[in-house]
Amino acid sequence: MDFDLTEEQGMLADSVGRLLADAYSDFGRRKAYRAEPRGYAAANWTAFAEMGLLGLPFAADDGGFEGGPVETMIVMEALGRHLALEPFLASVVLGGGLLRRLGSEAQRRAILPRVVEGEIVLALAHQERQARHDLHDVATTARRDGAGWVLHGAKGVVLHGDGADRILVTARTAGARRDRDGISIFLLDPIAPGIVRRGYATQDGLRAAELVLDGARLPAEALIGPEGGALPALEAVAEDAIAALCAEAVGAMQALLDMTVDYLKQRTQFGQAIGSFQVLQHRAADMLVMLEQARSMAMYAAMMVQEKDAAARRTALSAAKALVSRLADQLGKEAVQLHGGIAMTEEYKAGHYFKRLAMIATLFGDADHHLRVVAASGGLPETG
Amino acid sequence: MDLRYTADEIAFRDELRHFFRTQVPAEIRRKVSEGRKLGRDDYVTTQKILHEAGYATPNWPVEWGGRDWSPVQRYIFSEEVQACAVPQPLSFNVNMVGPVIATFGSEAQKARFLPPTASLDIWWAQGFSEPGAGSDLASLKTSAKPDRDHFVVNGQKTWTTLGQYADWIFCLVRTDPAAKKQQGISFLLIDLETPGITIRPIITIDGGHEVNEVFFDDVRVPAENLVGQLNKGWDYAKFLLSNERIGIARIGLTKERLARVKRLAQETPAGEGTVWDDPDFRRRLAWSEIELKALEITQMRVVAAQRSKAADKPDPSSSILKIKGSELQQAAAEMLKDVAGPYALPRPEAEEEGLNLPSVGPEWADAAAPLFFNTRKVSIYGGSNEIQRNIIAKAFLGL
Numbered sequence: 097m098d099f100d101l102t103e104e105q106g107m108l109a110d111s112v113g114r115l116l117a118d119a120y121s122d123f124g125r126r127k128a129y130r131a132e133p134r135g136y137a138a139a140n141w142t143a144f145a146e147m148g149l150l151g152l153p154f155a156a157d158d159g160g161f162e163g164g165p166v167e168t169m170i171v172m173e174a175l176g177r178h179l180a181l182e183p184f185l186a187s188v189v190l191g192g193g194l195l196r197r198l199g200s201e202a203q204r205r206a207i208l209p210r211v212v213e214g215e216i217v218l219a220l221a222h223q224e225r226q227a228r229h230d231l232h233d234v235a236t237t238a239r240r241d242g243a244g245w246v247l248h249g250a251k252g253v254v255l256h257g258d259g260a261d262r263i264l265v266t267a268r269t270a271g272a273r274r275d276r277d278g279i280s281i282f283l284l285d286p287i288a289p290g291i292v293r294r295g296y297a298t299q300d301g302l303r304a305a306e307l308v309l310d311g312a313r314l315p316a317e318a319l320i321g322p323e324g325g326a327l328p329a330l331e332a333v334a335e336d337a338i339a340a341l342c343a344e345a346v347g348a349m350q351a352l353l354d355m356t357v358d359y360l361k362q363r364t365q366f367g368q369a370i371g372s373f374q375v376l377q378h379r380a381a382d383m384l385v386m387l388e389q390a391r392s393m394a395m396y397a398a399m400m401v402q403e404k405d406a407a408a409r410r411t412a413l414s415a416a417k418a419l420v421s422r423l424a425d426q427l428g429k430e431a432v433q434l435h436g437g438i439a440m441t442e443e444y445k446a447g448h449y450f451k452r453l454a455m456i457a458t459l460f461g462d463a464d465h466h467l468r469v470v471a472a473s474g475g476l477p478e479t480g
Numbered sequence: 481m482d483l484r485y486t487a488d489e490i491a492f493r494d495e496l497r498h499f500f501r502t503q504v505p506a507e508i509r510r511k512v513s514e515g516r517k518l519g520r521d522d523y524v525t526t527q528k529i530l531h532e533a534g535y536a537t538p539n540w541p542v543e544w545g546g547r548d549w550s551p552v553q554r555y556i557f558s559e560e561v562q563a564c565a566v567p568q569p570l571s572f573n574v575n576m577v578g579p580v581i582a583t584f585g586s587e588a589q590k591a592r593f594l595p596p597t598a599s600l601d602i603w604w605a606q607g608f609s610e611p612g613a614g615s616d617l618a619s620l621k622t623s624a625k626p627d628r629d630h631f632v633v634n635g636q637k638t639w640t641t642l643g644q645y646a647d648w649i650f651c652l653v654r655t656d657p658a659a660k661k662q663q664g665i666s667f668l669l670i671d672l673e674t675p676g677i678t679i680r681p682i683i684t685i686d687g688g689h690e691v692n693e694v695f696f697d698d699v700r701v702p703a704e705n706l707v708g709q710l711n712k713g714w715d716y717a718k719f720l721l722s723n724e725r726i727g728i729a730r731i732g733l734t735k736e737r738l739a740r741v742k743r744l745a746q747e748t749p750a751g752e753g754t755v756w757d758d759p760d761f762r763r764r765l766a767w768s769e770i771e772l773k774a775l776e777i778t779q780m781r782v783v784a785a786q787r788s789k790a791a792d793k794p795d796p797s798s799s800i801l802k803i804k805g806s807e808l809q810q811a812a813a814e815m816l817k818d819v820a821g822p823y824a825l826p827r828p829e830a831e832e833e834g835l836n837l838p839s840v841g842p843e844w845a846d847a848a849a850p851l852f853f854n855t856r857k858v859s860i861y862g863g864s865n866e867i868q869r870n871i872i873a874k875a876f877l878g879l
Contacts, residue, residue, distance in 0.1 A: 097482065097483065097484065097485050097486070097489065097552055097780060097783075097784065098481060098482045098784065099481055099780065099781050099784040099785075100481065100784070101481065105481075166481050357877050357878070357879065360879055361878070361879065371879040372879070374870070374873075376879075377869065377870065377873035377874075377877075377879045378866065378869040378870075378873065380873055380877055380879060381799075381868075381869035381870075381872035381873045381877065382869065384796060384800070384872055384876065384877065385800050385803055385804060385872075388778055388796075388797075388800050389771070389774040389775065389778060389800075389804065390774075391778075392774045392775070392776075392777035392778045392781065393770075393773070393774045393777070395481065395483075395777060395781075396483070396773065396774070396777050398481070399481060399482065399483045400483075415766075415769075415770045415773060418767075418770055419770050419771065419774055467763050467766055467767060467770075468759075468763065470766040470769070470770060471759065471762040471763040471765070471766040472762075474762075475742065475765075475766065475769055476766075476769050476770065476773055
């Protein structure tokens, strides 16, 4: 039993914390970053690459640094704390996560070193309208066409899809819409013919895209991994994403609690700081309880995401996401209420943290969904 | 960062588990598991077994029977005791008065009191709360006036848990009525056989006799029974309460209770199947398991932090553990009552009325509602959950 960071992990936490504190030192800068062509700061992305963040989970042969879930947790928590816009989740955890698991040596060599360098941003196009939180629900089809493939279908919420240089798309090469078998992954260049990409802003100030595949033709080598057998890797990547999002939520919750407590100390009404009112003190105390419970669950997620037993791993990650989703949502709402009117304004940062937390709560399954998973499984696995 | 125990830690846990399951009578462990009342003999029998194996006072100084365990080992011990449904060594003795005497007592007091305190040959009661001093403990009024080589004690203590079994009581008493609240309090050891002491039962809403009132009427206490310095009792009381950090959340116990709720839900008929087949019930149980898992890791983080750095800066962890731990104990007890359903109603056992009738429903169901009623206490005692929120807000958030 050990909760300490290694020396290298401590150094990583310090340097990524400093980098982001500097890049997001003033909340006004976030607005400027959002106005850049890709919806985030190109300069920050370059700085991430220079610090080695974009290669953290990849094998050395793929140009990476062989980090694990704890390293991802450290980075995601810092991104959450500063409400950063950059597509670390989309490119490194999701797109990169699939490619490193499923890609052939040639496919990995062609793409991953450029992802690590920050030259190529990846995204994952998976979400379809009917699927909600079910990973195996895929209606998009890929049919063999000569040596290549033809894809038909629509993907709704492709995180950071509008700025991505390459997109990994899930499509069904066999079976019915909700079959577990028959799902394959393809790597495509989103400017290819037959692909209509419509970028948009998300409610939390980040970017996404809708992707319509209307007879998009892909070469044979666009297939990543086994034909029809991509679901286990997709599930593993979703579990990585859950662990990452739990860490991001904890960073954002910490920042939001800090700013709420500061505000309670500064804001005076009825001739005194509102933080002197016990009814507000107790609500702030409950926010701290929520934060620490969420932090514990984010650590649990980071440690269990490497569990070998797939059923135990799945239940554990669902438990983490269920609780963190619920607490992120609750803490966000409490922060808005304790701030009062100021948190309702576009200008003040608290409302933006609240919005990001609300979106994290639903990404890759909300509290209700994951609670159902845990309940259906019969309970949590033992640790220790 | 690794949640798993090391091989040494697993061996330590397995050794404890084996000892508890083979050495502590199954009948006593069954009572704990079902949340039934333990008699004096159950506590004494268990503590003597633990004491002989060196498990009664592992956290004491080594010269007085402590084991010099690491924080992780202490944590594993605390969890295993609970998970194996072993009655914990009497907290008043081993977590409260023992460490106070060992740290602040005279050599004579240590020699006289520590060995029988460890073996439970002296049963201690806690004399802190008073009718007018609950959450505001420092407003206590029980007075001790010096009279040559004695103190004369007058006043009333209340909520004295298991006082009916006790031989001695450690009391906070006011020795300087003129001083500011916290500064005129002393820590006094009182033999309950002393003339002028009356103990009266308080029957709680579950029908049990667990707590008492203790009245002191011109009770003469030898001055040598003062612990530490005169008027420094509040410091010793704070020291005593801070010793409770590990185990305050009672995670092992709640884990054991939730497992039992699950087992009984699978046996209890409902509709075409059992209570367990109801998805709403399963979600509710799953939610408690999830929250408990988070709390377990929160507790492990506290234990790990005790090992790696000095714990002298403000730390909200014991308040967090108290708040969530008590809520989860209550949730588990409530679910057990709900599994019992209509068979939570019959009350065949009522000790104060001398009733002991056959069960109407399954035997376990008789104890379900009383346990639920009784468990409401856990968010009130030990610093109510509202006091814990005050502590977090003031000491940690700086509000």
